[in-house]
Amino acid sequence: MTTAPASIVTRSLPYVLVTGGGLGLLAAFLLTVERLRLAADAGYLPTCNLNPIISCGSVMKTEQASLFGFPNPLIGLAAFAVLVTVGAALLAGARFHAWFWYGLQAGVVAGAVFVHWLIFQSLYRIGALCPYCMLVWVATVVVCWYVTLANAEAGRLPRSGVLLRLARYHTVVLVLWTVAVGGLILQRFWSYWIM
Amino acid sequence: MTTNLKISLGIGAVVALILALIVAAVVMFGDGRAQTPATDSTARTAPAQFLVREDSHRLSTAADGKVTLVEFLDFECEGCGAVFPHMERIRAEYAGRINLVVRYFPMPGHRNADLAARVAEAAARQGEFEVMYTRLFETQTQWGEASESKEAFFLDLAERAGLDMAAFKRDLDAPATAERVRKDQGDGLALGVQGTPTVFFNGSPLDVEPSYDNLKAKIDAVLRS
Structure with missing residues (x-):
C-alpha cells in the first residue's frame, strides 16, 4: 500500500468507475429492452437509410450483435453493474487485495478488446452506427484506461514506465482516441452525410 | 491548469x-442538393417530373392510370428484398390495372448496390429489365452485404438469363448506364428520399409499410372509387 499522496488518476478512479459503469449499464439496459421489443415484433420490415445513425434495432439483428449466441447487452448488464459496485466500494473506503485488481484489469481489457472488435464490425461490416452502442464503446474504453493507469501507479503492472509517463497526460490519450474513432466514423460515412 | x-x-x-x-x-x-425540394416528407404530392420519367422502368402499365406506385429501391438493401415478394404479389394481381414503376436508389453503404443497378440497366438495354430485377432480388442473399465486388456473380446471372454477353458487358461499363442510375438517384434525392424502399402512392410517400395487405387496401380503395 502506498503512503504517498494518491495521484489525480488514482483519486478519480472511483468516480470514473461509478459514472462510466453507470452510463454503460444504462446503455446496456436500453439495448436489452429494445432487443426484447424487436423479438416481440417479428413481422417488422427493415429499411435501409441514407443516415447511418440508425435505431439500434437494425444493428441488433446482425450476427455480431449476439457474438456468443445471446444478445451482447446481457454481458453489459452484468459487467457494468460490477464496475459501479467496485467504484462505490472504493468510495466507501474499501481496500482490495492484488488478485482483485488483476481480476478487474483482466475484465476491463477483455471489455476493451471486445468493444474495438464491435467498432470495427459496426464501421466496416455492418455499416451502421447505433447511439447506445457508441455510449458503451466510450464507457468501456474510459474505464479500461483509468483502471490500467491506477494499477500501474500502484505498481501492480510489470514494466509500467510508459504507462506512468502517459498517466500524466491521461485525458490527452482519451481525447486522441476519441478523435481517432470520430475520424474513422467521418471517413467511413462521409458520402452519406455529403449526399 | x-x-x-x-x-x-x-x-x-x-x-x-x-x-x-x-x-x-x-x-x-x-451543390446544395440537401436543401432542395420536399425535405419535409409529409404527405405532400411529389413533383410529377421527378417521380416518373419517360425512360423509367414500368413493371405494369394501366390504361386508366388511376393508381401509380413508384418504388425507389436498392437491390442490395435487405428491406427492399423483404418488400420484393409483396411487390411481386401486387404486380401479379394488378397487372395492367395499375402503374408500377421502379427507380434506382443505390445506397452508398452497400458495396455492390451501384453495380447491381447498372446490371439491371444493362439488362434493360436488351429489354430484359424485369428478368434481371427479379433475379437480383431472388439471389440477394447470395451476393448482398459483401465487401468485395460481385461482378463475376452478376455476369454469371446475366449469362444464365440468356443475355447477349458482349452487349451486356459493354453496356455495364458504359458511362451512359452509370449516368442513368445517377439520374434516378438524383430524382430520389430531389423528392426527399432518405432510404429504401421508399414507395410513392399516387405522388405521396406511402404512410404505411409497403406490405401486400397495406398496398392492396390502398389500391382497392382507389380502384373502386
Whole structure:
C-alpha cells in the first residue's frame, strides 16, 4: 500500500468507475429492452437509410450483435453493474487485495478488446452506427484506461514506465482516441452525410 | 491548469475548428442538393417530373392510370428484398390495372448496390429489365452485404438469363448506364428520399409499410372509387 499522496488518476478512479459503469449499464439496459421489443415484433420490415445513425434495432439483428449466441447487452448488464459496485466500494473506503485488481484489469481489457472488435464490425461490416452502442464503446474504453493507469501507479503492472509517463497526460490519450474513432466514423460515412 | 488539461483542451479546440471549417466548406461549396425540394416528407404530392420519367422502368402499365406506385429501391438493401415478394404479389394481381414503376436508389453503404443497378440497366438495354430485377432480388442473399465486388456473380446471372454477353458487358461499363442510375438517384434525392424502399402512392410517400395487405387496401380503395 502506498503512503504517498494518491495521484489525480488514482483519486478519480472511483468516480470514473461509478459514472462510466453507470452510463454503460444504462446503455446496456436500453439495448436489452429494445432487443426484447424487436423479438416481440417479428413481422417488422427493415429499411435501409441514407443516415447511418440508425435505431439500434437494425444493428441488433446482425450476427455480431449476439457474438456468443445471446444478445451482447446481457454481458453489459452484468459487467457494468460490477464496475459501479467496485467504484462505490472504493468510495466507501474499501481496500482490495492484488488478485482483485488483476481480476478487474483482466475484465476491463477483455471489455476493451471486445468493444474495438464491435467498432470495427459496426464501421466496416455492418455499416451502421447505433447511439447506445457508441455510449458503451466510450464507457468501456474510459474505464479500461483509468483502471490500467491506477494499477500501474500502484505498481501492480510489470514494466509500467510508459504507462506512468502517459498517466500524466491521461485525458490527452482519451481525447486522441476519441478523435481517432470520430475520424474513422467521418471517413467511413462521409458520402452519406455529403449526399 | 495542468499540462494534461491544456493539451486536451487544445486538441479539442483544434478538432472543433477543423469540423467547423469542414461544415462551412460543405455549406458554401456543396451543390446544395440537401436543401432542395420536399425535405419535409409529409404527405405532400411529389413533383410529377421527378417521380416518373419517360425512360423509367414500368413493371405494369394501366390504361386508366388511376393508381401509380413508384418504388425507389436498392437491390442490395435487405428491406427492399423483404418488400420484393409483396411487390411481386401486387404486380401479379394488378397487372395492367395499375402503374408500377421502379427507380434506382443505390445506397452508398452497400458495396455492390451501384453495380447491381447498372446490371439491371444493362439488362434493360436488351429489354430484359424485369428478368434481371427479379433475379437480383431472388439471389440477394447470395451476393448482398459483401465487401468485395460481385461482378463475376452478376455476369454469371446475366449469362444464365440468356443475355447477349458482349452487349451486356459493354453496356455495364458504359458511362451512359452509370449516368442513368445517377439520374434516378438524383430524382430520389430531389423528392426527399432518405432510404429504401421508399414507395410513392399516387405522388405521396406511402404512410404505411409497403406490405401486400397495406398496398392492396390502398389500391382497392382507389380502384373502386
